[in-house]
Amino acid sequence: VQLQASGGGLVQAGGSLRLSCAASGVTFSSYTMVWFRQAPEKEREFVAAIRSGGSPNFADAVKGRFTISTDRAKSTMYLHMNVVKPEDTAVYYCAATRRRIILSQVRIEGEYDQWGQGTLVTVSS
Numbered sequence: 001v002q003l004q005a006s007g008g009g010l011v012q013a014g015g016s017l018r019l020s021c022a023a024s025g026v027t028f029s030s031y032t033m034v035w036f037r038q039a040p041e042k043e044r045e046f047v048a049a050i051r052s053g054g055s056p057n058f059a060d061a062v063k064g065r066f067t068i069s070t071d072r073a074k075s076t077m078y079l080h081m082n083v084v085k086p087e088d089t090a091v092y093y094c095a096a097t098r099r100r101i102i103l104s105q106v107r108i109e110g111e112y113d114q115w116g117q118g119t120l121v122t123v124s125s
Helices: none
Strands: 002-006 009-012 017-024 032-038 045-051 066-071 076-081 090-097 119-124
Touching (some): 002 090, 017 090, 017 119
Antiparallel strands (some): 017 076, 066 076
16 A cells, blocks of 8 residues: 655635645555644644545534545545635645544544645645
């Protein structure tokens, strides 16, 4: 399994950005896929999760602004970031595990054994 995150860049507050995670060797129907982020001098934190047959799950900080989706034909997961804020500035990582993680566990970083390299998002005010 290889995960490759891309799509980061500089965006103005209130704007939109789409992050991509190209996932080779992943069968979306049996994996849990997530996005985490790490802001400067802060711990890495959960952003969003998607599981086959389950509803997407979002951190409170991004709920209503971000959406998550997959394109199985392209073996790619997306994070659609809307109405971005300066506090969304971070390195965004995609991660996966070959299990369907129960909802109460999706936010736990240690549940995921495959990680992409991260893509930097900078939101200017």
